[in-house]
Amino acid sequence: MAIIKSVRGFDPKIGKNTFLAENATIIGDVTIGEDCSIWFGAVLRGDVNTITLGDRVNIQDGAVIHTLYKRSQTHIGNDVSVGHNAVIHGARIEDKCLIGIGSTILDNAVVGTGCIVAANALVLSNAVLEPNSVYAGVPARKVKDVTPEQRKEIIERIAHDYRMYASWYKE
Numbered sequence: 734m735a736i737i738k739s740v741r742g743f744d745p746k747i748g749k750n751t752f753l754a755e756n757a758t759i760i761g762d763v764t765i766g767e768d769c770s771i772w773f774g775a776v777l778r779g780d781v782n783t784i785t786l787g788d789r790v791n792i793q794d795g796a797v798i799h800t801l802y803k804r805s806q807t808h809i810g811n812d813v814s815v816g817h818n819a820v821i822h823g824a825r826i827e828d829k830c831l832i833g834i835g836s837t838i839l840d841n842a843v844v845g846t847g848c849i850v851a852a853n854a855l856v857l858s859n860a861v862l863e864p865n866s867v868y869a870g871v872p873a874r875k876v877k878d879v880t881p882e883q884r885k886e887i888i889e890r891i892a893h894d895y896r897m898y899a900s901w902y903k904e
Contacts, residue, residue: 735759735771740780748788752899766790766811770899787811787828791895796820805840814891816852824856831888847879849887
């Protein structure tokens with residue numbers, strides 16, 4: 734069973750039909766929506782401030798979600814995929830985004846709806862990413878627009894696939 738820990742009087746809230754891997758860690762002021770999946774080795778550490786996930790969000794293996802004490806919160810919208818070993822620290826990720834493998838999103842950044850943040854990209858604190866765009870590099874810069882076909886084939890397909898993968902683990 735996942736590590737679910739209360740801290741400072743905050744109990745994590747887990748939405749229905751959500752898969753938590755046995756070694757996922759959910760701590761403190763964390764709210765997870767419905768039909769989500771939190772994968773192996775992922776950590777959502779709401780000990781110093783609020784972390785909120787919408788519905789149909791997948792947080793893949795080794796990802797870390799955290800915040801700054803009294804200075805930032807993490808809010809992740811609906812239908813978002815957070816890739817393996819990504820770090821989201823006190824940022825807002827709007828709906829239907831893909832956060833690539835190994836990428837880092839820093840405090841008070843805003844990732845607009847429909848964005849793809851490429852693998853290993855670094856989104857700096859306070860950055861505002863234009864909706865429906867691909868950002869890559871260190872620091873992350875816009876490289877192109879996301880087409881409707883890319884949204885369907887990349888963002889929506891990955892989110893759908895992770896709901897399917899999670900179903901394999903539920904009894």
